[in-house]
Amino acid sequence: MRSWITSWPVYRQLTGGDPLGRGAAVRSPHTDDAAPRTEQADRVVGSVCPYCAVGCGQRVYVSQVNGTDTVTQIEGDPDSPVSRGRLCPKGAASRQLVTHAGRQTKVLYRRPNGSEWESLGLDQAMDMIADRVIKVRQETWQESDQGKQVRRTLGIASLGGATLDNEENYLIKKLWTALGAIQIENQARI
Amino acid sequence: MQRPVADVVAEAGYDDPPERVGFFTDTSVCIGCKACEVACKEWNALPGDVSGDSWASGAASLSAAPPDALALTGMSYDNTGQLGADSWRHVAFIEQQVPAGHGTALALADDVAESDGTRWLMASDVCKHCTHAACLDVCPTGALVRTEFGTVIVQPDICNGCAYCVSACPFGVIDRREDDGRAWKCTMCYDRLRGGLEPACAKACPTDSIQFGPLDELRAAAAARLDELHEAGEASARLYGEDPDDGIGGAAAFFLLLDEPEVYGLPPDPVVTTRDLAAMWRWAGGAAAMLAAGTVAVFARSRV
């Protein structure tokens, strides 16, 4: 009880150094408890901004929220010689990019001539795509062109890579090339 | 006219407080990127973050028209408009035609103005955290409070939405939020300051247009920068809100401007609206009974 009374603003105002009641005497629990939420993060991970190619350093703060790992803050990494902790508006919005409600998290399927999306399991989708790749490859396989060996398919094309990791581009190029697909392109041409 | 206040922090009852801190916003290097606006909203979790299934799901139409709020203002690149309950930083964009020799150039003698005369001023506005803060003076509940850093914040667990502060602010900074009725404004990231971090806007600012630090150091930096610009021929450069003798006793968030304050939408000579109110508060003892009732009521609510 006593501690409650001593924390009572009017008591503090009348007895402390803030007789006008504008500072220490009228601080609320919310104010007294204020601390950066990043201090409570379960982990902090070094990252790189996913927007342009400047490559600004980011720190990603992850906490458990309702039992789920959640990104609670992304801000600039002050150690980075590229960015020195600074971010542009896009970089500063990175937390929203990875957490926003508009992110699609389920596989969707639109059948030929269909008018709606349908749901589809991820593994089933992967099976269906693998079947289609093999089928198109067989049907459009070109062993030679004007008498010269080309061993390829012009039936499969791929676009994307500039927003992806080097390791991902590597596997894309490696697998598609082995499959004989050559129309492999990305934003660098656009 | 205004009683000089040597140390608002000590006067607010803080023993051995940290240095008073502030923002120096050097608009001469602002690139109008609005990183400050976004970083502020992200850190302070200001409304506008999309949650739930309000716009996108696999089956929902994604081509609905944008809500009315998301419309182009037609005011250069400013679509935020003003500071408000949900916008604690606001970047103003001012497109000007200026006389020859007075263009964007800060270094070249034969500058662009000779042939063009286009100038595009950009400036990130924010709560000034006044030395004499009218919002603080008029708040009947003690929701507005001077912190140990010398900043002025609204305590959301105290504010009852009376809005006296809204009309008291000489800069029109404070605003009530539609849904909860309470007053909101920049806290200079009070929670971050308590953790030894700089405010989110200053940290993000790509060109260091927003500088954060001890007020004394900022004032010295601002004076040096002003000299630099004057030497470079930018005669209209000036500081705003930095003078402790002005009508608000100096702002903890002050600016380097390249034109008259009015051009940026800032009052040229802001005066604390409660000049005479301070005397009234000396009767604090007398007022205590009334205040106590209100405070207890608010406390009781906030503890449920």
Add this chain to the structure above:
Amino acid sequence: MNADCIVIAGSNMAECHPVAFQWVTEAKRRGATVIHVDPRFTRTSALASKYVPVRAGSDIVFLGALVNHVLSGGHEFRDYVTAYTNAADMLPDEFTDTEDGGGVFSGYDPHTRTYDNSSWQPTGERDLTLTHPRCVFQVLKRHFARYTPDLVERACGIEPRDFAAIADAVVANSGRERTTAWVYAVGWTQHTTGVQHIRTAAILQLLLGNMGRPGGGILALRGHASIQGSTDIPTLFHLLPGYLPMPAADDADLNGYLTRLPDTGFWGNKRAYMVSLLKAWFGDAATTGNDFCFDRLPRITGEHGTYRTVLDMIDGKVKGYFLMGQNPAVGSAGARLQRLAMANLDWLVVRDLTLIESATFWRDGPEIATGELATEQIATEVFFLPAASHVEKDGTFTNTQRMLQWHHKALDPPGDARSELWFMYHLGKKIRARLAGSGITEDAVLDLTWDYPEVGEHADPDASAVLREINGTGPDGRALDGFAQLAADGSTACGCWIYSGCYGGGENQTARRVPWQQQSWVAPQWGWAWPANRRILYNRASADPAGKPWSEKKAYVWWDAEAGSWTGHDVPDFERSKPPGFSPEPGASGPMALGGSDPFIMMHDGKGALFVPSGLVDGPLPAHYEPAESPVGNAVYKQGASPVSELYPEHKMTRDQLAPGPSEPAGLVYPYVLTTYRLTEHHTAGGMSRTLSRLAELQPEMFCEVSPALAAARGLENGGWATIVSARAAIEARVLVTRRIRPLRLPGEGVIHQVGLPYHWGGNGLVTGDSANDLLPFALDPNVFIQESKVATCDIRPGRRPRGAALDVLVAKYRHSAGLPDLPDNRPGGGVS
């Protein structure tokens, strides 16, 4: 930033690379001059010391005139030019210049619209006095002699005193003691003459001695987190990792293929690079006996770029299409054709964070609204697979300075979302299992090394194992320390030779994060830059031929005679122990064929190329051509537009895609220049910004920027609506009337109005709008097949565009006025053939 002068042209750095711009503002504060040359006064211009407006598509005239200014005024850095460039090379008598050939070089065949470059080849003699009329230096002088300030005014709309101010600033800030940097982005590349823009800048910088030196160079600011990486490890049709060319049908075997690369300089080790790549991909299946599986690789036959592929889709040749983090329905030129192409596929796989327009075109694309397409008639089967974000996977991005930075996985992706690494790896596993199960034994896919460790709940392939494969391993399986260790005998494997060393010492060098305050200003211990962790390429050129810094102020790397090695602030881009005086043996190959003062070690002769005898299909020297669509004629040559740009005139969808030129009677139907661009608040096609409230609210609507004069002429009101019509499409936008867009007065041509159009909008997301890319043609640079999105012609009129089929009627009406036939459509079973 160590530059004394920074010229930003073809880039809006403050808006598109704001955080990098901090170094420009700091350099300026230290006294550097910052110049911005751009069609629009942007947020970059606002901070520049000097802004100069320029007509979009006239940059070669502007840059060429600077070259002329340097050469005619004797401002070149003569010691640098003589020693480090091919200025002294002698050209054969057969070479004729555009100045003598009506705007084309010798070797041009107007029927095939191609060049035979045999007459461009140097004779092998050199004239170190640079005085012989056939030496490159003199040819260059004559070539650019007509690029005068007067021509700059007529072609670019730049006033002579503005040009003089820039020329003086660039010259005054170049030489031994000072350096000038040029900064560009897609404002230079997205043209039918894009490569030659960069070439002109390269000539200028070589003449001024600004290459390979601190504060110098030509800095390309790239727009995506790993667009540099996706060029180094190319998801591009014409390349293999490390800029090895993709095999073509004419490459019968490995030996024949390798003859396409130089024997001298660092490309001389080409066999080691290529064999190591084949070993990385095919492992034990790659042997000396089978040419290391070289014939497993598919062959290209000419061009297979993304725009041609789209036309092939329209023709039904392409059945399946993967989109991984790209949104061509909004983000690629000729967006209508992009959507028509996707509507003609058998199946489409879209992997992204949100339901982008390319995933939903069959339901709500603009062609559904006009009736050109009907949902139930689109037979494309569409799979949407949600992607993981950057915080949900391990991996590296390569930034615009060639630096690889590892980003750590912070948490698992939500729901079905997976990384591309997961997708490609598991798709590969499934395909391999099916092929093996069907009894096939002979197949490149089955020969692949495809056995990465799986980690975590979703069996993600270990990204660090993939990076290690990219780095390369030796016979003992240990990670290599650099490409110098690569062998041509099959004993080493390396997925991308220029990245070798990124896992040096068995450690992930890309994950290094030593704070910048704790290391030198070059910051070599943050991430890892290719090649060999060098931060400035060709930095041998920062020292004079004798190995001494050109000046103490600009010292970077130098020869330490006592130690017998190169040293300095950065990793020297030179063989460590090759002394400055080294002279190669006649007939030497590889790096040993280069002398001790040949800094450009990737060139066969170690010299910076003022003149490019091979490798470019549109000429050995830059020449100004008008854009594919332009309201003015070519002020320099009889030849108007590029004689060799790729316009696909043979295809029905692109045959009549261009508006008539200014000399044709109907040339005024589309009288204005349009230019497209980005805003700070958004990202490319909008999938990562229009979906976020924090960004969407900052720039909520598609708009166009016009000058007060054009607004008055066309009845446009600030904040109102305008319809912009090109020969391809019509879109609407809100109007911003601004003095930042200035009409250009071209003597002899009159006033040219330019219309600015950000290209971020599409039909999905929190904020929606029409796509600027709908307006653009398929008009490409013939070297690299990038599209001309920085300039086309249009009309602009007040009010919103018509809805439904009436939109097509409006476009058709304009086309008829211009003497063009109706746009061919691509309705299933119908259309124009």
